[in-house]
Amino acid sequence: MKILLVYDNVSITGGGSQLAVFNWLKNLNKKGVEAKILINDAFKKYIQKDLRDKVIFNESFHLNFLYPNYSLSLRLNQDTKQEILKFQPQIIHLNEPSLISLQLINLAKKHNIKVISSFHTDYGKAKVNSFPLSLFFRPNGLFNKIIKNQQNKILKKSDYITTPSLAFKTKVLKEINKSAFFLPYPINHYFFKPSWQIINKPKKIITISRLSGEKNIGILIEMMRFLRKEYILTIVGDGIDRKFLQKKVKELKLDQCINFIGWIKNNNLPKIIKNHHIFISTSTYETFGITYIEALACGLPLIIFDSPVAKEIVPSDMAIFINSLEPKIWADQIINIDGILYQKLRNNIQKNYYKINQYNEIESTNKLIEIYNNVL
DSSP states (O other), rough: EEEEEESOOTTTOOHHHHHHHHHHHHHHTTTTOOOEEEEGGGGGGGSOGGGGGGGGEEEEEEEETTTTEEEEEEOOOOHHHHHHHOOOOOOEEEOOOOTTHHHHHHHHHHHOOOOEOOOOOOOOGGOOSTTTTTTTTSTTTTHHHHHHHHHHHHHSSSSEEEESHHHHHHHHHHHSSSOOOOOOOOOOOOOOOOOOOOSSSOOEEEEEOOOGGGHHHHHHHHHGGGGGOEEEEEEEEETHHHHHHHHHHHHTOOOOTEEEEEEEOOGGHHHHHHTTEEEEEOOSSSOOOOHHHHHHTTTOEEEEEOOOOHHHOOGGGGEEEEOOOOOOHHHHHHOOOHHHHHHHHHHHHHHHHHHHHBBBBBHHHHHHHHHHHHOO
């Protein structure tokens, strides 16, 4: 079996879908599936040595002046096409829409190669608070609709679709009128070493997120106005809205209780997570919620927005779900978590840890191989 994974819009501070694709690449090859990845050449210097012979590079255009650490390919080069055909993939697996996606679909159809597209992100929900991108990226805005239409066009032209949650499997079926495979994301093995140390009163809160508007980090910052005397919030991640959010922290004089530590390599995250007590997220939508499972795998209870995907992925007795974006409500919920309630949530994670372990990278890769076999 020969598989070509494609992830063109690469960033060194890539999010969950990018992590998932490189995780699949590694584990597919470990399991005897001959897999390569097509990415743009801006990522050359960041590729691990053990993966370099598994990579096909395509010429790219840097957009650092517009969006930090971001680049994408404008077209599929002739040399890249030749390299793809030389590899002779049986399946081209597209991840995230890009300018070369339709070109790859046309190449695949011409050479009788199956195409799978994975639905990772709902681009209709994208939002930026920082000017001038705030003029373009907003829910139901013109630019969002253009990207969303491109995404739907790619999904419709693909032979098969995967989604990381059943909720989005249903959503894709309604929007595209096409059935999809359910493919949960792979969570790296190093998260599955939880710490069960007794905590009498949780004080250290952590959120891990791309710093963009739809994640609602501003709500968490405002929440800390009510918690500043006793609690600390750590914000892990980077994105277009980082300066906007840091300015907000200074304006509210919350520097002493909110720490921005930027983007962290995935293998360093478990240590940081386990140095906190509660994971929190005000994101109103996720297609899966990788950081939710990473935190649970490390033994942290969650306080998260009450969305259909969150309810599907996260066991109800391991988290507190809030259906509001009122900062005071989030603050009150944290204040109400005493040692007894906190330990109850921790015990539920420990007793039902198998529900989290099902998302480990091996199980996800096995599911992906099963999908490939069905496609072929």
